[in-house]
Amino acid sequence: MKVLVTGGAGFIGSHIVDRLLEKGHQPVVLDNLSTGDEGYLHPEVPFYRMDVQSEAVDEVFRKEKPDAVIHQAAQSQVPRSIEAPIEDAQTNLLGTIRLLEGCRHHGAKKFIYASSAAVYGNPQDLPIDEEHPVSPLSPYGISKLTPERYIRVYQELYGLTYTIFRYANVYGIRQVPHGEGAVISIFVDRLLHDRPLTIFGDGKQTRDYIYVDDIARANVAALDRGDGETLNIGTGVRTSLNDLVETVESITGRKIEVEYGPDRPGDIKHSYFKIDRALKYLDWSPLTSLEQGLSRTLSYYGVKVK
Structure with a gap:
């Protein structure tokens, strides 16, 4: 399967690319290298250096015609989102819509999206399950939550299958x-x-601290599992x-x-x-x-x- 990985030269994305290669898939990387590192790129993997909100993203879809998208690229700093909310929204919201449009126009069938625990805000109950109310406390939390709604609408309107991941605190190499x-x-x-x-x-x-390899495994598992699900990815x-x-x-x-x-x-x-749904729908565990x-x-x- 050909898979476009946004942020594929970054912390989480580069580990996902490694895992895709191990499993015999064909990753394609799109990354602006704002936080990514060219040293993490595999020479045999096609690489496009650009922002996710760039109009040129459509040309990447047109040329590569990926079967699926694993969307990791993001503005991920909460303080930065407060200082520069427009920039935050351009990357996290408009960038995601640009990718969804690429899927719609060029035939990608699955969209895997990295959301965040930040969408929940201040927890009312613990452990947090996927039914917990969402109440973001920062522009970052809002800009990660809003694309979830777009993704669900794209499934309803265009049949684009998705899996949404809400990550706990990811750490690692x-x-x-x-x-x-x-x-x-x-x-x-x-x-x-x-x-x-x-x-x-x-x-x-x-x-809840989860190691990056476990995050990468969850993303690759979602290529053929977890359709239409929003899942907490952590350790519990x-x-x-x-x-x-x-x-x-x-x-x-x-x-x-x-x-x-x-x-x-x-x-x-x-x-x-609480990670019961991920265990059930992904056949995955940390x-x-x-x-x-x-x-x-x-x-x-x-x-x-x-």
Whole structure:
């Protein structure tokens, strides 16, 4: 199957491309390299350097005629979305519509979309399931939620099959130390530079951390599963920031200096997913424990582990 991967030179997208190649698919990469890295690109994979909202996207569809699209490209920084909401919407909303139009006009049959836990806002119940009310707290959350509605309408109007993923906090190799959910990458960066870790609040706030390989596996599984579904992709396990620090200390055998600061306005205290629907509809489950994922990530970046 030929699959167009937007953001395919980036953190998550490059791992999806790796997985597609392993499974015998034909990936095509579209990425503007704003956060991606040309070093992650495979020489045998066609690459188009452009923004997803560019009119030239239609020519990529016309030339490559992909069977499916895995849409990972995004403006992913919540503060940036607040500072520049128009730019955020152009990338996340208009860029997605541009891709949907490419599918409509050139015959792609499946659209797999990376949404976010940010669409839920402040959780009313835990764990968060897919029926939880959506109430974004930032322009970023809005710009990830609104395309979900467009995608469903494109199925109704044009028969475009879809799977929507709402990601928990993704971490792992190739992640840049900024953007939504990048706390582990920030921790690694500070360890490499022997700088103390900064935690806002008491460190008891919890998140659901999922390793990037498990995210890649879910995306490839969705090529022929999960049609018409919106699925939480996480581990179903909640981990506090203090637990995260203790786990890193256990893996590295070194004491980590932590500086605690005031709570940040608007930060959610607790968030983790219920993932039963993903287990059912994808025939998928997260395989990488936090300890395993952290150990791989730290080792990759040259942090000594036990």
